[in-house]
Amino acid sequence: MRPVIELENLEVVLGTRTILKGLHGSLRGRAIGLLGPNGAGKSTLINTLLGFHAPSSGTARLFGRDIRTDIQSLRRLIGYMPENDSFIGDMSGVRFVRYMAELAGLPPNEAMERAHEAFFYVGLGEARYRDLNGYSLGMKQLAKLAQAIAHGPKLLFLDEPTNGLDPPARARMINLIREIRGTEDMHIVLSSHLLRDVEECCDEVLILKDGCIAALSNLEEERKTNKKFLELETAGADPAFTTTLEQLACECASFGNGKLRLILPEGIRIQQIYAAAAENGVQIRRMNYRRDSLEDIFLKAMQPAVGAAANGSL
Amino acid sequence: MAVYKRNYKPYSGELTANWTRFLILPRYSLAKIFDSKLLVGFLVVCLIPFLVSATLIYLSGNPAVRTLLGMQGANFIGINNTFFYYLLRFQSSLAFLITAWIGPGLVSPDLTNNALPLYLCRPFSRTEYVLGKISVLFFLLSLITWIPDIFLFLLQAELEGNGWLIANLPIARAIVLGSLLWITVISLLALALSAWVKWRIAASGLMFAIFFVAAGFGEAFNAVLRTYWGHTINLVYVMNLIWADLFGVPMNISINRRMMDDPRTMTLPLGFAWLVLIGVCGVCLLLLNRRLQAKEVIR
Helix, strand or coil, X not given: CCCCEEEEEEEEEECCEEEEEEEEEEECCCEEEEECCCCCCHHHHHHHHCCCCCCCEEEEEECCEECCCCHHHHHCCEEEECCCCCCCCCCEHHHHHHHHHHHCCCCHHHHHHHHHHHHHHCCCHHHCCCEHHHCCHHHHHHHHHHHHHCCCCCEEEEECCCCCCCHHHHHHHHHHHHHHHCCCCCEEEEECCXXXXXXXXXXXXXXXXXXXXXXXXEHHHHHHHHCCEEEEEEECCCHHHHHHHHXXXXXXXXCCCCEEEEECCCCCCHHHHHHHXXXXXXXXXXXXXXXXXXXXXXXXXXXXXXXXXXXXEC | CCCCCCCCCCCCCCCCCHHHHHHHHHHHHHHHHCCCHHHHHHHHHCCHHHHHHHXXXXXXXXXXXXXXCCCCCCCCCCCCHHHHHHXXXXXXXXXXXXXXXXXXXXXXXXXXXXXXXXXXXXXXXXXXXXXXXXXXXXXXXXXXXXXXXHHHHXXXXXXXXXCHHHHCHHHHHHHHHHHHHHHHHHHHHHHHHHHHCCCHHHHHHHHHHHHHHHHHHHHHHHHHHCCCHHHHHXXXXXXHHHHHHHHCCCHHHHHHHHCCCCHHHHCXXXXXXXXXXXXXXXXXXXXXXXXXXXXXXCC
């Protein structure tokens, strides 16, 4: 599969500060998460890929095209949802999105049709004729998403899309992003400092720290690996149950109060665990695959020694 | 696809030509401008000089009508370079008012609302942005300056006949060139000011200050130092100097009446006046270039 983003010793200096320090790597995921603490360089990386900042050395390629030489043609393929409030006042929502779609190259009639579709798609259909200035924060975020997708981009940059949203609005935004990820033609780059957003939406993650790549990880692979880890909360678990599980070739650790952690060998099915519990008269009250994989990766990446490792590809 | 089908669908239709994109900005801006009844009313008022001039030209070319109206006598107004010169000067004042009204509202809202990244993340350059915004002013100001003036010129040529058109072609050239020059200067100034002063009213005020307060300072400078170089910062004077040259009107006819007491003040070199205007336009472009960035870099 052709890389979506290739970074080649990308360095960006703004003023007198070096913000991105020789990033090198390639990303191929359908939804790529950009993670990092505040000031790590996430937004600068997005702005550089959009052509807003010129690299001071090195370069980057999107779909194989160099951002230094092909940025105008690349912008046809890009949709961008900025982090901050970013809109044109004194305009209705649908007019704003139509305007943006026209600027992206759509003829007026098509732009109008797509603007309406985009508004219905993000769930703001009923509010599309209202003035943008009267939108709530959540509605503005959705309107920004609508303008980013109205012209049908191939690569969608979302900069902190859940910023300032209440839990239901956040859930709606995450669902939309996941839905968009499911479409054939679009790749997503999601920048966030919220691990949960990235974990829920992305299949690949680039973690930045102090302008360097601290980790580059395929979350799909990590998830597959983590399926081998199982956490159980039981009632009545005794050594006999543990022994039965060990006979199934599971590595088993007990934490008291009926809590167990298992490492499942290849080929074992969950039904066999249930069967072992039934055999020993044990109630399984809760069963979880480990879900904190991204947190592990992130925390590891934030350690000083790992931070220096930087750069790589998948 | 109907709007009730809420699935995302990629766009695979045709795209508009790159060079036409900048025209989207004036289309939307003009639609918004013409929503204001007050502004439309003012634009109509701006056409009064045109109607008055058309009437004068008609009367000038029709002695019979003048006789009917009781306007007999040989000293009726002459339709010549001086007539068009004064007409353009009057229209340029109206053009300035329109620019001070509309100009600051073109760029400052985009900066206030942080909209530039939305423009510039698309296949749309900063040059196209400036071109699109300035074309709004070019369109409106052309409507009240050189377009009606050229119509009047043609009306006079039609009424006068006998080769008047060919003999007076330099007037037409002066009308178009003089108007476009003025439109360029005040439009660039308005955009540059609105890019730096986000508060619209302050930007309008600053525009008046640049033209009139600076002119006052220039005059004071001249009076104190007994020189004429103070006119360098008097853009109205500089513009008048160039118009007078374009129309072939002696400078003392126009300027002495309004602002000159001292004949030495009339001697700012013409080439220098052109340099001043080019310099003002250059500075405005530099200011726009500095300000119109998708992302501001804080150093």
